[in-house]
Every structure is written in structure tokens, then in C-alpha cells.
Amino acid sequence: MAALDAVLEPTRTTSLLRLATAGSVDDGKSTLVGRLLHDSKNVLADQLDALERLSAERGLDGADLALLTDGLRAEREQGITIDVAYRYFSTGSRSFVLADCPGHVQYTRNTVTGASTADAILVLVDARKGVLDQTRRHLAVAALLRVPHVVVVVNKVDLVDFDEGVYRRVAEEVAELAAALGIEHVRTVPTSALAGDNVVDRSDRTPWYDGPSLLELLEELPPSQTVLEEAFRFPVQQVIRPQSAAREERYREYRGYAGRVSSGVARPGTEVVVLPSGVRTRIAAVDTPDGELDAAETGRSVTLRLADEVDVTRGDVIATAADAPRPVDTAEAMLCWLAEVPLRGGQRVLLKHGSATVQAIVTQLEGRLDLDDLTLHPASAFDLNDIGRVSLRLARPLPLEDYRRSRSGGAFVLIDPVSGGTLAAGMAREPGRSGGIEWEI
């Protein structure tokens, strides 16, 4: 059936690209997202009708594309975006999951949330205003979270009469800042989200710009990492031992370890070590309900059988024996503090890394990042939205890895032991590491 093949084909061959947007108040971010959805034909007729009706009710001339994404009552009333919203759209060659992160109040919290899962981050800059404090913050977060691709969208070029000089100055400013932050590649695109220039279709009003439109750029972004080269890591989520609850009799004695490959590839026969215990064994089989696999890539949920009867529980990490990380009970890390209540030295928290949660103490605040000079300054507390470096002590050892080498191996969250609320995003850092930029994780 030709028609079926045509609609099934995309999921078989296209990649899913996860995007995050970050912008300041009033730089047209919601409009840009609306424009991306609209011009790529991902807005359906009833949504457009609703949009036109709402816009008309507000006495607007045309359809306000920002209303496509601002979904909550308070957002519509105040004309602002409150919380991260997720949008889905696809083109012939790629599907996109877009985390639309609002740029005010809890800006760092929202941007960190969006950036943590993103393959690419779009940072919006108003062409009239250039790089603002918020831009510095957004780029700092992108650098800190090591988002593989950073795209700076210089928006509202229609309001500077499509002036090449203005765009060039902003692009230069962005490039300098990115270099200072240790971001290797940053792309810039001049757009008018309101009028549609260079968002989906290339504009003839920016003849001095010969690069791709934003969407073209997103469709062509190279793969973020060569995952096959990463070391195999597998946080164990569940021990599967069905016994009398087996779906079939032959699985009564089954014993497997369920989880999702967080880096590298799982292959039968691989020599592995169970952490933190350090017991060595081999992967006997990579199971799924659809059959055994020769290899399970990063991101795949599977169940591993091991060659020996070893003690493995939820929270353990199965890793290739050759390059296994060393479990540590003290660590240094960069934190993005996301709670209203400030962090002080000595605070007791829970730390979740992979599928493991342990008690921890933030023993010391090593310094808070100053976004003006991009260095760490002494601080007695971290407030909401602060970024800084800390020392941690853990109640039991975890195989924390340097976040620069492995996003999944170095990422953790801090949790309030009483309320259960999420307090901070953490990125582990190899202790005593020297060189590079002082605050870089």
C-alpha cells in the first residue's frame, strides 16, 4: 500500500530532535514558535479558527501566533508565558519536540528544564536590544548543560529596517560571549517571527544573509554525538523475577535487570561490573518482549540477563568493566538552584542520579557564578536561579562521572527530603580538575 508506506516511512527513518527555546520578555519567542508551527503546516484548521477568533476578540488585526502556545488562562490574560510548554511538529525529514521555555521570573528554572533534554537550544535576541543579561544567562545555561547545538535567533530585524550592520553587531557580540563561555559552535539567524522572514522560508528582505532559514538549519543539524563511542552504562530500575506471576510457565525462574541504556551500547558477552559493589560478570542476553537483541543502543529500554548470579538491586549501575567509573562518596558539582528557599552550606538533601537516590549533605558553597565577569564569587547562600559550585558528601557511594564527558553519567537532581520537591539541577565535576574556564563544570 503506497499511501501507507508514505506515512509510515518518516517514523522509520527520521530522527527525533529535541529543541528548547529561551528568550527574554517581549522578544517574540511565542510568536516565533507559533510561526514555526504555522508555516511548517503543523497547525490544523480548528486551531487556526480558534486563534483567529481569539485574536479578533482582542481587537487584533491578524491572527496572533503567540496565542498558539500560550495556553493557560493567566497566560492569555497577562500576555506572558508561565511555564515550559511542549510542542510537536514534523517536516518531511525530521520530527521535533520543542520545549518552549518562558523568559521571566523562574527563567533559569525553565531554561534549565528545557535545556537538560535538548539536542539544540534556540536563544532569542531582540535585534534592537542586542545581548541582555538574560541572554548571558541563557547562553551560560546552554554552556553549563552542554546542549550540543546553540542557535541564536536575532529576531525583530524588521524593526531595524533589515539593517545588516545591526545584525552583524549582534552576531559578533553573541560570538564573543559564546567563546567566553566555552561554547564551540554557535549559529545565528536573522528573523522576523512576526512577518515570517527566515523562519521557515528564506527572506528576500535580508539579501545580505545567505544562510539557511531557521527551520532549514534545524533540519540539517548534524547528530549531536557519536553514541557508539561512549562507554556502556545501565542504571538498574527493576529486578524482574516473575516467579508465580510469570506470563508463561517457562519464565517462572526468569531473573533479569530492567533499565534503559544511558550511554554506549549493551551487547551480549560484554564484560561488565555492577556498581557500587564492584562485582564482575558478563551480559548473557539483552532481552525485550519482542525477542533478544544483538545490541541495544543508548536510549533503549531493555532487560539484561547476567552470566552469574550476582546481587543487583534497583539503583545499581551496570557498566563495562574496562572503563567503569569509580563510585565516590564526595563530589564537586555545579548546581542550578531552582527552589524559592535559599541553599546554605551544611544543608541535608536527597540526591538522585540515574535510578539511585541517596542522602547527601551540601558541605560547602564554593562560589556563585557572576554573569557579568563569568567568574565564581564567594557566597553564603544560593538563591532561586543562582548557578554555583558546591562540594557534596554522600551517604553511600555513587558512580558519578564528569558531566563534561557524559551528560547522563554526571547529571543529578537534589530533592527536599521533607516535601519531595526538586531543589536543584546538578552536574558532577571531576574533583580537583584544573585548567579550562574556572566556573565551567
Added chain:
Amino acid sequence: MTTTTTHAPARFDQLDYLESEAIHSIREVVGELERPVILFSGGKDSVVLLHLAAKAFWPGRVPFPVLHVDTGHNFEEVLAFRDRTVERLGVRLEVASVQDYIDDGRLVERPDGTRNPLQTQPLLDAIAEHRFDAVFGGARRDEEKARAKERVVSLRDAFGAWDPRNQRPELWSIYNPRHRPGEHVRVFPLSNWTELDVWRYIEREGIELPPLYYAHERDVFARDGMWLAVTPYSLPRPGEEVVRRRVRYRTVGDASCTGAVLSDAATTAEVIVEVASTTLTERGATRADDRLSEAAMEDRKKEGYF
């Protein structure tokens, strides 16, 4: 997360990614909490969710029950399908009945006859009675604007309420379902799926659905731009002409407010073709309850709705 598909495009594709992400969230929440439950209506999203839970714990059974909030206005074939499915998977079914609440006066029938908004109270009571601390639902962010703001793991306070202005940051793929006693979390493993993803997955996995998702002849009448079936709970008003049409359902909910669409799509493959070329969202096309206002879903969610 990395774009893993580049290395083996034919092997770990978009559906594999979505499946693995969903299974990961299910295992993670079940690993952390004590008393999970899956909301199961027999609708396609909840069927896919249950299928994923079955895969997550294979070759064991799903180690927790499913809960159906029954409006009392369900299609017969959906209830039969529901019973068959839980039987096949060996999971326990709990039913919270809206009809019981209406019968004993705890709830009052709405003038417009729709019972979808009436499900919140029985749902919250069932959660409290069974002390469920993790409630899995099949909601997707692409369905509706308020849902687009949802986390995968979303906190509900002691009143079951959602506070969209004060949500937890959800970082990397590290889920945090911890909460105070009396609170619970709603978990949406299909958050990142679109309607088309769901149908493509149903096709790929050969998942059985209630027959009314596929084109069939039915007596229907037009109301508010939708085709409503003639059932004991949805009768034509004077002036509404009953006609026989070939229809199917894009969503399956309360018969009184869920509309059918004219369709010849009799197989999953044909449905995929139809969905891929549609110009209306599934809720826009078939849900009267979402047309009440721009923020109808947000308001219901704040009160503890699915």
C-alpha cells in the same frame, strides 16, 4: 538525550525512542512509589499505555491494578473490550462508577447531559480509598494547550489539584515522584507522543482496539458540527434527523459528548493514512466538552481531572 537514530536508522527509530522513554518512566515511578494504578478506559491511548506497562514488566505481569472511571454512558463494545483486555493480561480491574454517585445523590446530572466533567469526584475518591500514590494516564501533550504544560510526572496536592504555575522542573530523564503523605503524582508516559505516533505504534505492535475506532455503519445525528451516535444516553432532539452513515471514532469517551467522524478507514493502516491527512485536531473534531471554553481542560485539570 542524543539523536541515536543516526547510527542505525532502521533499528532505533522514532517509535522505538518513544516506547523506550515511556517504559523508562513507568519503571522509574513504580520503582519509587508503593501503590501505582493505571487509568484504563478502553480508549486507544490507555490501551497503548497498558501495552507499554505489560512490556515494562515482561515476562512478569503488570504488578498493579487498572482503574476505570465509568461514566455509565459507555459504548457496550468498549466495556466488553475492557474486560477482555484485563483478563488476557491478568491484571485486576477496579471500577469507579459515576452512575453510583448520581444514583445516591452525591453527583447531579448536568443539564447538557455530558458526564465527562463528573468523573473527577469518583476518580479522586478512588485514589483516596485505595491510597494510590502514582496514577498513570494516557494523556498526551499534543492533545490540548493546558496538557502541553504538563510534566511527565506531575504532582497533585491533597485535593487532587494541579497547580500549573508551580510545577517541578523535570530535568534530563531523572523523574522525581516524591511527595508528602496525602499527595499523589499523575504520570503521563505518552507525553511526547502525537496522535499519529499512537496509531503508527498500534499498527507496528498489532495492538487490538475496540471496534468503534474503525469504520462501521451506525445510526447518527448531527449536533454542534459532530456526528453523535444514537444510544440510550444520546438521543436526537426534535429536529435532529437520524441518518445511517459510515463512521469511526477518533476518541472514545462518554457516548453523550463524543462524536464520530465520517470515515471509510476500516483498518489501522487506513486510519493512519486518514489521520496523516486530517485538517482537524482529534479533540476539536470530536469532543463537545472541550468546546465549552478556551480553558475548559485547564479548569478541569486544576480540579483533579485526568
